Amino acid sequence: xxxxxxxxxxxxxxxxxxxxxxxxxxxxxxxxxxxxxxxxxxxxxxxxxxxxxxxxxxxxxxxxxxxxxxxxxxxxxxxxxxxxxxxxxxxxxxxxxxxxxxxxxxxxxxxxxxxxxxxxxxxxxxxxxxxxxxxxxxxxxxxxxxxxxxxxxxxxxxxxxxxxxxxxxxxxxxxxxxxxxxxxxxxxxxxxxxxxxxxxxxxxxxxxxxxxxxxxxxxxxxxxxxxxxxxxxxxxxxxxxxxxxxxxxxxxxxxxxxxxxxxxxxxxxxxxxxxxxxxxxxxxxxxxxxxxxxxxxxxxxxxxxxxxxxxxxxxxxxxxxxxxxxxxxxxxxxxxxxxxxxxxxxxxxxxxxxxxxxxxxxxxxxxxxxxxxxxxxxxxxxxxxxxxxxxxxxxxxxxxxxxxxxxxxxxxxxxxxxxxxxxxxxxxxxxxxxxxxxxxxxxxxxxxxxxxxxxxxxxxxxxxxxxxxxxxxxxxxxxxxxxxxxxxxxxxxxxxxxxxxxxxxxxxxxxxxxxxxxxxxxxxxxxxxxxxxxxxxxxxxxxxxxxxxxxxxxxxxxxxxxxxxxxxxxxxxxxxxxxxxxxxxxxxxxxxxxxxxxxxxxxxxxxxxxxxxxxxxxxxxxxxxxxxxxxxxxxxxxxxxxxxxxxxxxxxxxxxxxxxxxxxxxxxxxxxxxxxxxxxxxxxxxxxxxxxxxxxxxxxxxxxxxxxxxxxxxxxxxxxxxxxxxxxxxxxxxxxxxxxxxxxxxxxxxxxxxxxxxxxxxxxxxxxxxxxxxxxxxxxxxxxxxxxxxxxxxxxxxxxxxxxxxxxxxxxxxxxxxxxxxxxxxxxxxxxxxx
RNA sequence: GCCGAAGUGGCGGAACUGGUAGACGCGCUACGUUCAGGACGUAGUGCCCGAAAGGGCGUGUGGGUUCAAAUCCCACCUUCGGCACCA
Numbered sequence: 068x069x070x071x072x073x074x075x076x077x078x079x080x081x082x083x084x085x086x087x088x089x090x091x092x093x094x095x096x097x098x099x100x101x102x103x104x105x106x107x108x109x110x111x112x113x114x115x116x117x118x119x120x121x122x123x124x125x126x127x128x129x130x131x132x133x134x135x136x137x138x139x140x141x142x143x144x145x146x147x148x149x150x151x152x153x154x155x156x157x158x159x160x161x162x163x164x165x166x167x168x169x170x171x172x173x174x175x176x177x178x179x180x181x182x183x184x185x186x187x188x189x190x191x192x193x194x195x196x197x198x199x200x201x202x203x204x205x206x207x208x209x210x211x212x213x214x215x216x217x218x219x220x221x222x223x224x225x226x227x228x229x230x231x232x233x234x235x236x237x238x239x240x241x242x243x244x245x246x247x248x249x250x251x252x253x254x255x256x257x258x259x260x261x262x263x264x265x266x267x268x269x270x271x272x273x274x275x276x277x278x279x280x281x282x283x284x285x286x287x288x289x290x291x292x293x294x295x296x297x298x299x300x301x302x303x304x305x306x307x308x309x310x311x312x313x314x315x316x317x318x319x320x321x322x323x324x325x326x327x328x329x330x331x332x333x334x335x336x337x338x339x340x341x342x343x344x345x346x347x348x349x350x351x352x353x354x355x356x357x358x359x360x361x362x363x364x365x366x367x368x369x370x371x372x373x374x375x376x377x378x379x380x381x382x383x384x385x386x387x388x389x390x391x392x393x394x395x396x397x398x399x400x401x402x403x404x405x406x407x408x409x410x411x412x413x414x415x416x417x418x419x420x421x422x423x424x425x426x427x428x429x430x431x432x433x434x435x436x437x438x439x440x441x442x443x444x445x446x447x448x449x450x451x452x453x454x455x456x457x458x459x460x461x462x463x464x465x466x467x468x469x470x471x472x473x474x475x476x477x478x479x480x481x482x483x484x485x486x487x488x489x490x491x492x493x494x495x496x497x498x499x500x501x502x503x504x505x506x507x508x509x510x511x512x513x514x515x516x517x518x519x520x521x522x523x524x525x526x527x528x529x530x531x532x533x534x535x536x537x538x539x540x541x542x543x544x545x546x547x548x549x550x551x552x553x554x555x556x557x558x559x560x561x562x563x564x565x566x567x568x569x570x571x572x573x574x575x576x577x578x579x580x581x582x583x584x585x586x587x588x589x590x591x592x593x594x595x596x597x598x599x600x601x602x603x604x605x606x607x608x609x610x611x612x613x614x615x616x617x618x619x620x621x622x623x624x625x626x627x628x629x630x631x632x633x634x635x636x637x638x639x640x641x642x643x644x645x646x647x648x649x650x651x652x653x654x655x656x657x658x659x660x661x662x663x664x665x666x667x668x669x670x671x672x673x674x675x676x677x678x679x680x681x682x683x684x685x686x687x688x689x690x691x692x693x694x695x696x697x698x699x700x701x702x703x704x705x706x707x708x709x710x711x712x713x714x715x716x717x718x719x720x721x722x723x724x725x726x727x728x729x730x731x732x733x734x735x736x737x738x739x740x741x742x743x744x745x746x747x748x749x750x751x752x753x754x755x756x757x758x759x760x761x762x763x764x765x766x767x768x769x770x771x772x773x774x775x776x777x778x779x780x781x782x783x784x785x786x787x788x789x790x791x792x793x794x795x796x797x798x799x800x801x802x803x804x805x806x807x808x809x810x811x812x813x814x815x816x817x818x819x820x821x822x823x824x825x826x827x828x829x830x831x832x833x834x835x836x837x838x839x840x841x842x843x844x845x846x847x848x849x850x851x852x853x854x855x856x857x858x859x860x861x862x863x864x865x866x867x868x869x870x871x872x873x874x875x876x877x878x879x880x881x882x883x884x885x886x887x888x889x890x891x892x893x894x895x896x897x898x899x900x901x902x
Numbered sequence: 903g904c905c906g907a908a909g910u911g912g913c914g915g916a917a918c919u920g921g922u923a924g925a926c927g928c929g930c931u932a933c934g935u936u937c938a939g940g941a942c943g944u945a946g947u948g949c950c951c952g953a954a955a956g957g958g959c960g961u962g963u964g965g966g967u968u969c970a971a972a973u974c975c976c977a978c979c980u981u982c983g984g985c986a987c988c989a
Contacts, residue, residue: 136989137989261987317905386986590989633985666982666983708907715928716927773927776926840922846970848970892921
């Protein structure tokens with residue numbers, strides 16, 4: 068692991084002159100110069116190591132994790148600053164509450180973006196990536212995160228990917244890795260495998276050639292074996308509900324029936340899965356996915372040309388297009404028999420059926436499925452109602468009826484309700500041997516192989532005698548060789564295949580000549596375990612030290628983007644569970660608490676390279692300083708919702724920090740003045756402590772900052788501040804604006820550092836409001852607002868309300884039939900005139 | 903198409919468990935300060951009628967429940983995010 072270089076601040080950039088005049092004529096303090104003070108404290112924090120907890124001795128460990136960035140050549144994105152600031156504020160808050168906070172950072176640096184960018188710039192990724200990382204480090208330091216730089220992790224470092232390979236080997240040894248044929252997207256012109264995002268409207272993004280598919284031998288991890296546990300544990304873990312829902316849907320466990328229809332004049336049959344056994348009597352046709360292996364077998368000679376053309380067309384569409392466009396299909400010429408009613412049903416091919424879902428074939432029940440209904444209408448196929456809608460007249464349906472109901476046209480099952488009928492039909496089919504109850508999952512196994520250069524080499528050697536053999540652990544890492552020509556090779560192999568010294572290897576098992584695997588790993592594997600490595604960086608004989616792991620994990624708080632809801636977060640859970648089962652770690656869920664933050668958008672659109680609307684934080688660091696940018700990003704919207712970035716509102720936050728500076732300048736000048744601490748001021752302070760503390764815990768940073776602004780206005784109005792107010796306000800602001808608060812903390816004569824000082828505690832009695840405003844309504848309309856003592860009973864509140872002249876006027880001539888009192892909130896007089 | 907989230911002033915956004923809609927900030931207006939000025943201070947600022955007092959309307963649209971709805975229910979519209987080789 069590399070240790071981060073000290074930032075060099077040879078020159079200080081003067082801040083914009085927004086405040087040039089503010090303090091002219093004021094002596095001593097000078098004006099707020101964010102660039103000066105930020106440079107000063109960056110250095111001081113680094114040299115004193117206040118963000119580097121002693122991992123072995125820490126008494127109250129708190130592992131505060133954020134999603135490590137992908138170091139692109141464009142530099143740190145303002146969205147990264149947004150996400151990391153949100154996580155950092157929480158870490159700073161926990162540290163001030165007395166925890167030993169470990170907030171590591173690293174770089175997820177393998178992958179297609181780096182490879183493609185390197186190709187474009189004609190710079191080798193081994194040169195480009197360190198350059199990008201260096202730039203990112205500087206930017207990350209500029210934003211003022213409390214990062215433990217001595218534990219930096221870089222996934223492209225052999226000292227790291229050695230253990231990524233070790234994980235691959237463990238999974239392989241435990242039967243959780245398998246190799247099989249699977250289709251990839253292929254550009255016939257570039258002669259290369261394409262990623263999904265490189266395909267636009269069925270064409271290669273570079274050469275606009277229509278893409279095709281190829282079957283290649285690929286490695287998979289058997290995540291589906293963990294489907295039930297991954298699903299069931301979701302009920303227990305403290306994660307953002309939205310993410311848990313996304314994972315549940317992704318895993319997609321459904322219970323139903325798997326059954327087969329024999330094909331006429333053939334020895335084969337079609338197997339499909341259905342969650343609606345109650346509708347089997349309504350099957351009027353079947354549909355196979357275009358990729359289904361039976362298609363070639365059963366198509367009649369007459370239909371063959373049409374089918375072949377249709378299948379070729381379908382292969383060009385994406386799964387999303389196939390499900391969004393108008394239903395299309397072609398009849399194969401073959402028929403199957405419904406074993407329940409002996410009905411003859413035509414077999415079609417339709418691209419709305421996906422080979423990756425279920426068995427790649429469906430029984431079509433147009434009366435009770437909207438997609439099948441549309442298909443039947445288009446091709447004039449019969450629609451048989453077998454579940455009667457509530458007031459069905461026996462006639463034709465205008466649209467599919469997909470709800471449960473009473474069975475009709477279903478022989479012996481007529482009159483039964485859907486749920487009972489499903490069970491009865493399953494039992495009948497099970498005893499007849501033509502179907503069985505089945506749990507089905509949407510989740511598919513994890514495709515690990517990439518036919519690319521810039522990734523972790525898969526640590527496997529293929530031997531003709533022994534088959535695939537894992538590289539012995541002592542031989543790891545399998546180092547990614549330097550390949551000058553790292554562009555895709557025009558074969559379906561990784562560029563590594565063109566390096567004979569790499570490919571040639573002796574079989575670790577029998578010693579004969581063998582071939583090294585040349586595909587590299589999906590970089591989701593790199594990022595599936597990085598949090599396990601952070602505490603153990605520098606340890607080179609094991610991936611993670613058991614002692615440190617036990618002390619620091621599972622992670623206490625993980626904050627990251629919703630875009631990682633299923634892939635990264637599910638793969639990470641899977642790897643953790645697998646390592647647990649193999650006995651390497653004691654826990655099976657990696658993160659105690661996970662919170663998803665929102666997406667930062669620009670003028671209503673997501674920032675992306677393709678739109679060209681990426682905003683760099685660098686200009687803001689220079690013009691306003693990191694404190695202003697951090698605070699503004701957190702103030703502009705609810706952290707968990709995300710929001711719009713505009714540089715309109717940033718000035719408001721900049722002014723706020725200037726006013727804070729001024730407030731303390733005045734305070735310092737008046738040193739020695741007897742400030743006093745009136746009760747109202749104490750109450751305001753404790754209310755603010757309570758509000759800010761609660762809001763940070765809930766990640767409601769925007770309202771915490773609003774409360775601090777409000778409180779600062781109150782402080783500005785006081786002639787002088789007490790010592791307690793002076794320190795408390797700075798402490799509450801410190802997680803958001805770590806630099807200015809550290810500077811002012813020093814200037815008011817407190818000991819370094821504010822960031823290790825104790826978070827203020829709210830005095831509940833003082834935080835409580837003494838007087839409350841109570842709305843007085845008449846028939847639900849607010850007519851007056853009265854001030855009464857907090858906690859007043861109904862009698863007192865109603866009496867006070869009736870004192871109001873306005874209320875009296877509105878009640879004049881009306882009879883109150885009902886009075887509603889919500890303590891400390893409102894009184895409502897309901898009158899007889901009410902409607 | 904499927905899954906998820908969200909629609910509140912001119913703008914970003916607040917609003918506990920159904921209980922004063924619009925906190926805080928931007929912008930705008932007026933006044934003050936300043937040689938001048940992007941600056942700073944004070945006050946005002948949802949919309950409509952009104953000189954004011956006051957009144958009416960108002961949280962995407964239409965309906966409903968309730969003494970009371972941004973919040974709950976039903977239907978619809980729009981936007982954003984995800985859909986397995988982007989990370």
